[in-house]
Amino acid sequence: MGAKPNSRGVLNLEAQFAFFRSQHRxxxxxxxxxxxxxxxxxTILLILQFLPLPLxxxxxxxxxxxxxxxxxYLAVDRRAGALAALLFLAAWAASRxxxxxxxxxxxxxxxxxxxLFGWAWQVLGHGLFEKRGPMVTELPEVFLMEPFLILLQILNKLFAYEPYPGFSKNVDKKIETDLRESIKLNQSKIN
Known part of the structure; x- marks a missing residue:
């Protein structure tokens, strides 16, 4: 939205979650x-099982x-991060x-x-339904954080989970602020 590339900071969970929600309305x-x-x-973990790297x-x-x-994920939130870490390790074991x-x-x-199917739908979802997607400079952050943000959103919707009290309110305020900035920017481009 109004954020500059990489201005959110990978470990700024409020800003990452606000950006994520704004990109998936x-x-x-x-x-x-x-x-x-x-x-x-x-399937990435599955194919990596066959990659011969000297580790x-x-x-x-x-x-x-x-x-x-x-x-x-543990660095941004211990509780949800621990769940995400367990899920990743289970996925690794299953892929192995x-x-x-x-x-x-x-x-x-x-x-x-x-x-092919998954990425086609990811791209189509942004292009057809959101009319925007992350910028190329934001892709490393997106690839790293999006799985966790999806889990966080599921935990929030199903169990009202928040990493700390007031998290959701702060995220909503950031989304509103970014939306206002985006509208102002678009209006200034038109004028």
Missing amino acids: HPVNAAAHVLLTGPLLF PPPLDPALALSLAYAAA ALAARLGFALAWKVVLPTQ
């Missing part, structure tokens, strides 16, 4: 992200990625077991259509 786009982000991440045991590329995500069962010859046949 349409129910179809929001549903596509909720339903497809998990399979996209899981010290017991690390493999999928575990390294899972631990990086887990560490980032599935990779051993399928082998590369079958695994890529699961990964490719899942990735």
Whole structure:
């Protein structure tokens, strides 16, 4: 919205969540992200099981990625971050077991259509329903934080979870402020 690229700060959870909610207002786009982000991440972990990188045991590329995500999520919120970390480690273990069962010859046949379908819907959701998406400079933040923000939104809607009291009110204020700034910016461009 009105935020400058990377001005939110990866660890600024209020600003990240406000940006996330502003980018996923349409129910179809929001549903596509909720339903497809998990399979996209899981199939990335699955294909990474076959990537031969020289990492010290017991690390493999999928575990390294899972631990990086887990560490980032624990840094922004201990309770929801711990749940997200457990989910990532469970996904890593499941992807490892599935990779051993399928082998590369079958695994890529699961990964490719899942990735194509999932990313097509992610892009279409933003283009058709939101009429905007994150800028290219924001993609690293989006790739890192979006899975956690989806989990946070689910926890908030189902259990009224907040990382701390007043979190949701602060996020709503940030969204309103960004919307006002965006409207002013657009009006100044028209005049």
